[in-house]
Amino acid sequence: MGGMGPAPKPEGARRRRNASIAMTPLPPEGRKGRAPKWPLMDDVVLIARRDLAQRKADELELALLEPDLKGRAKVAAEKKADTAREAALILTKQVEAQQQIEGDLWAELWKTPQAVMWQQLRWTREVAQYVRWKSRAESGDLDAAKEARQLGDRLGLTPLSMLRLRWKIADPDEGTAAPRTRRKTASRRPRPDDPRAALHVVE
Numbered sequence: 001m002g003g004m005g006p007a008p009k010p011e012g013a014r015r016r017r018n019a020s021i022a023m024t025p026l027p028p029e030g031r032k033g034r035a036p037k038w039p040l041m042d043d044v045v046l047i048a049r050r051d052l053a054q055r056k057a058d059e060l061e062l063a064l065l066e067p068d069l070k071g072r073a074k075v076a077a078e079k080k081a082d083t084a085r086e087a088a089l090i091l092t093k094q095v096e097a098q099q100q101i102e103g104d105l106w107a108e109l110w111k112t113p114q115a116v117m118w119q120q121l122r123w124t125r126e127v128a129q130y131v132r133w134k135s136r137a138e139s140g141d142l143d144a145a146k147e148a149r150q151l152g153d154r155l156g157l158t159p160l161s162m163l164r165l166r167w168k169i170a171d172p173d174e175g176t177a178a179p180r181t182r183r184k185t186a187s188r189r190p191r192p193d194d195p196r197a198a199l200h201v202v203e
Contacts, residue, residue: 025170026113035110036119040128043098050091057084094139101135113169114156123155130155
């Protein structure tokens with residue numbers, strides 16, 4: 001018959017526009033237990049730079065001991081040696097700082113609620129890579145900061161990325177709300193000696 005339109009979809013096939021998306025609750029107290037073993041090797045690039053800088057500084061130090069080195073040539077050599085010593089010292093401090101940051105951040109991250117999912121998904125190396133980039137970023141490396149932001153997004157370390165992963169921090173009071181409601185409903189029922197207990201609905 002004209003004007004009636006298409007037949008309605010079965011109840012089970014209808015989509016509710018306001019239906020809530022299923023979220024995986026994460027424990028607000030975070031993950032328990034020790035952090036996994038650190039899976040990455042040392043930062044070989046940074047360590048190699050430190051070693052080369054130290055070797056250059058040592059060679060320039062030895063050159064200052066030459067007896068024929070005098071006058072302006074000696075002043076120039078001393079200046080080069082000072083610059084080399086400074087570069088070696090900076091790289092040494094960077095290696096030490098990076099190792100300290102990596103250790104602290106690694107232990108801290110594995111106590112977060114997100115770490116429960118990382119453990120289930122076996123994202124150990126992914127978390128370690130984030131820690132490596134983040135430690136470089138905190139030493140002033142802007143390119144490393146960009147990499148750290150991208151990895152942090154994938155690991156659910158921002159509210160928006162948690163939403164994309166369908167993760168949420170569980171409300172610690174959710175487990176106690178339902179029992180209180182049931183007790184309140186039960187208290188409304190009439191007692192056996194109440195005359196209203198004999199009343200019933202007539203159909």
